[in-house]
Amino acid sequence: MARFEARYRARSAPKWFWAFAAVTAMTITVVAIPHKTPTALVVQVEVDQVTDPEDSEGFIAVPYVPPLATGEMVHVVHTQLNPAELASLGVNVDPSLTAQMPADLLLGEDGMPRAVRVADTTSDSGGS
Amino acid sequence: MNKAYAALLFVLLSASPLLAQGPGGPGGPGGRMGRGPGGGGGALVTGAPYSAVEVVQSQETLADGNVITRKHQTNVYRDSSGRVRTEETITPDASTGKSPYTIVTILDYVAGKRYELNSSTMTAFESTLHTPRTPPADGAAPQGRRGGGAQSAQLRPNVVRTQLSAQNVNGVLAAGTQHSETIPAGAIGNTRPIQTSRTTWVSNDLKVPVQIKSSDPRFGTTQMDLTNIVQAEPSASMFVVPAGYTVKTGGPGFGGPRPQMRGPRPPAPPQQ
Numbered sequence: 001m002a003r004f005e006a007r008y009r010a011r012s013a014p015k016w017f018w019a020f021a022a023v024t025a026m027t028i029t030v031v032a033i034p035h036k037t038p039t040a041l042v043v044q045v046e047v048d049q050v051t052d053p054e055d056s057e058g059f060i061a062v063p064y065v066p067p068l069a070t071g072e073m074v075h076v077v078h079t080q081l082n083p084a085e086l087a088s089l090g091v092n093v094d095p096s097l098t099a100q101m102p103a104d105l106l107l108g109e110d111g112m113p114r115a116v117r118v119a120d121t122t123s124d125s126g127g128s
Numbered sequence: 129m130n131k132a133y134a135a136l137l138f139v140l141l142s143a144s145p146l147l148a149q150g151p152g153g154p155g156g157p158g159g160r161m162g163r164g165p166g167g168g169g170g171a172l173v174t175g176a177p178y179s180a181v182e183v184v185q186s187q188e189t190l191a192d193g194n195v196i197t198r199k200h201q202t203n204v205y206r207d208s209s210g211r212v213r214t215e216e217t218i219t220p221d222a223s224t225g226k227s228p229y230t231i232v233t234i235l236d237y238v239a240g241k242r243y244e245l246n247s248s249t250m251t252a253f254e255s256t257l258h259t260p261r262t263p264p265a266d267g268a269a270p271q272g273r274r275g276g277g278a279q280s281a282q283l284r285p286n287v288v289r290t291q292l293s294a295q296n297v298n299g300v301l302a303a304g305t306q307h308s309e310t311i312p313a314g315a316i317g318n319t320r321p322i323q324t325s326r327t328t329w330v331s332n333d334l335k336v337p338v339q340i341k342s343s344d345p346r347f348g349t350t351q352m353d354l355t356n357i358v359q360a361e362p363s364a365s366m367f368v369v370p371a372g373y374t375v376k377t378g379g380p381g382f383g384g385p386r387p388q389m390r391g392p393r394p395p396a397p398p399q400q
Contacts, residue, residue, distance in 0.1 A: 063316055064284070065344075066307040069328035071173065071336035073214075088346060090316065110326075110340040110352040111184045111200070 059106055059115040063090045068108060077105045078119070089116045172237055173335045174210045179203070180357040182214075188348030196348075204354070205362040206334075210237045213366050234367055243369055252373040286310040292327070298338045299357050302329035322346065333359070 068074070080100040083093040089105075102119040182202040189195050203215040212235040220226040229248035235257055236243070242257040292304030304327060311322040322345055329339040331354075338354040369375060 064309060064311045064322075064324065066309065066324070066326040066342075069305070069337040069340060070330045071334070072328075072340075073212075108340075108342075109182070109184070109337060110342045110350045111186050112342050112344060112347055112350060 058117040059104070060091065060117065061115045062113050065112065065114060068114070072109045074106055074108055074114060077107060079103060079105055081105075081116075081118075086116070086118070089113055091116060091118065172210045173206070175208055176334050176359075177206055177208045177361045178334055178357055178359045179205045179362050180354045182352060182354050184350060184352045186348055186350040205366055206336075207362055207364065207367060211235060211367040212237075213362070234369070236367055243375075245369065245373060250373050252369045252375045254369075254375050254377055284309065286312060292329075294332065295329075297329040297331075298354055300331045300333060300338055302331050302338050304329045331357075 079102075081089075081103045082100045083095065083097045086093050086101070086103065104117050104119055105113050106115040106117075108114050180203075182204050184198075184200045184202075186198045186200075187195060188197075201217075205213040212233075214233045216231045216233075217228055218231055219228040227248070229246065232243075232245040232247070234241075234243040234245070237257060240257050242255045244253045244255075245251070246253075286309055288306075288308045290306040290308075292306060294301055294303050296302070297304075307326045307328075309324050311318065311324065313319060313321050316322075324344040324346075325342070327339075327341045328337050330336065331338045334357075336354065337352070338357070340352040341350070343349045
């Protein structure tokens with residue numbers, strides 16, 4: 001039993017390990033959070049304003065677009081977009097992808113893209 | 129799960145790389161269409177019937193200097209009760225061998241229904257339509273969660289919003305608003321600042337935009353004009369499904385089956 005305990009006794013990490021972990025955590029906090037958060041907030045607000053929430057499910061707003069005008073209609077275009085095109089709309093995708101993906105584009109009355117959602121072709125057939 | 133999507137890493141609401149070419153350019157590529165009220169200004173307007181032709185012209189300059197121009201036309205009708213009908217002729221790509229067909233959208237706020245009529249299949253897709261709010265007397269976009277973008281503009285720096293004095297645009301008196309914004313370098317992966325602008329002219333009587341000029345280097349330039357405006361009551365028959373059409377529930381566009389979004393939803397905005 002003594003040999004078992006000696007062998008499997010929990011060993012505490014060395015002090016340098018905890019110091020390194022603390023520095024890493026602080027670095028991530030300082031560098032990453034201020035960069036990401038403001039953009040995400042703006043986009044969420046835009047999504048809610050782009051269209052009726054009932055219809056906007058799954059849409060994400062194109063960043064930095066002006067608000068819709070009073071009485072302005074929107075329409076949805078079902079299309080195929082490649083990753084580069086999705087990226088230009090503010091959607092981050094795996095850069096190694098080359099295949100086109102079905103997507104819905106929500107356009108303002110001037111034809112400018114307002115929001116986009118990547119469609120799941122398998123949802124209609126019930127597969128996933 | 130579709131293999132193409134399996135490799136799709138995630139969708140983040142973060143900065144996007146700046147690309148010289150947009151997604152098929154303004155005006156959009158072909159495909160199924162659905163039209164509906166916009167959240168920012170999709171308010172119910174009654175007592176102001178009209179018919180008009182909406183013309184959208186776009187121009188997109190590619191990275192190699194090539195220029196793509198497009199022109200799209202839509203007939204628009206609205207009756208006194210606020211019901212709206214739009215007619216668009218879709219011309220499929222020549223390679224498809226398909227003939228042009230017409231998509232008619234009817235937004236019947238009285239019955240709470242939306243119909244999309246496809247002349248090629250003689251099918252009418254029916255879905256539920258939510259009645260938008262009545263616009264305020266001053267014609268401004270309704271405020272609130274879907275309040276026409278005012279809140280988002282306040283959140284963003286480098287936005288200049290200018291009210292333009294009323295003038296006659298496309299035959300009607302309209303109030304203008306100019307929205308200019310500079311997207312700072314690095315905000316969406318851009319190495320230099322991007323200047324965008326949008327000027328809208330909204331009819332004082334009709335409460336709809338009669339001209340929108342947009343310029344965004346990411347997507348090109350567009351101009352929408354509401355032309356041939358006739359302020360008279362359209363025929364009531366234009367707002368009902370014509371005989372000979374098969375009515376189906378759901379369908380393409382608004383109210384149709386919703387594709388699933390990939391990736392995490394963005395965090396909720398802070399309460400103000």
